[in-house]
């Protein structure tokens with residue numbers, strides 16, 4: 153004798169036992185369908201984990217030398233509005249804030265933006281003495297800010313994580329002021345072979361482009377005066393330094409010598425277009 157196919161409930165469990173059994177209904181187990189994370193949610197999760205592990209402030213040790221050299225090239229003046237994109241725990245945001253503070257041309261402001269809310273929380277906690285800094289939780293893919301606002305943008309070691317770099321550049325173009333200047337510092341790129349050791353260690357996908365490819369990308373997005381240069385990291389590496397990111401200390405030293413890639417570009421002045429151009 154066959155019982156036929158059991159009648160199943162929405163969880164795939166038999167609703168009733170065979171007819172002759174004491175048909176005590178089994179407890180239903182409701183399984184939530186697994187939600188797949190968006191690329192930004194994955195980044196948020198990963199960098200919140202970094203924050204919990206205390207990596208936020210530690211990154212200052214790794215990025216200070218190359219960032220200080222970049223900030224010198226930014227030619228910041230009091231009164232300017234600056235965006236620190238992918239600000240992490242905000243140490244660079246605070247450096248920028250000191251440079252644009254109060255001056256004859258007004259009161260400069262710095263906005264630090266990061267996709268990881270725990271990084272933003274740390275940055276806010278460490279910046280209580282600053283009245284010209286604002287930290288915003290959000291993504292480079294959709295910058296929560298108005299058009300034509302920032303005179304300068306700095307992004308340190310963040311750009312290669314953005315799932316859609318084209319979209320991030322469109323957003324940067326939108327929020328930058330006409331003739332605003334963009335400074336993107338990247339430690340992981342094709343032309344520094346030592347940096348490629350990290351790709352497999354990272355828990356999120358990254359873009360690996362060459363300097364030439366990045367220059368083309370920026371030009372495609374209508375940025376002008378696009379330039380790329382190398383910024384070597386002159387921080388000494390002690391012989392007893394423990395590295396988890398490189399195969400050896402020699403590789404780490406070579407990585408620093410090769411240097412980070414600095415991309416620089418200008419948003420065109422759309423208010424006073426070049427002769428012969430009409431902006432509608």
Ligand SMILES: C[S@@+](CC[C@H](N)C(=O)[O-])C[C@H]1O[C@@H](n2cnc3c(N)ncnc32)[C@H](O)[C@@H]1O
Pocket residue numbers: 192195196199208211212215237238239240241242244265266267268271290291292293307308309310313314315
């Ligand atoms: C390697 S950390 C560098 C942080 C900081 N600039 C520093 O040098 O200490 C990369 C940072 O980029 C942020 N990030 C990654 N993807 C992002 C996105 N789509 N939008 C905004 N921030 C992002 C991460 O949350 C993280 O804080």
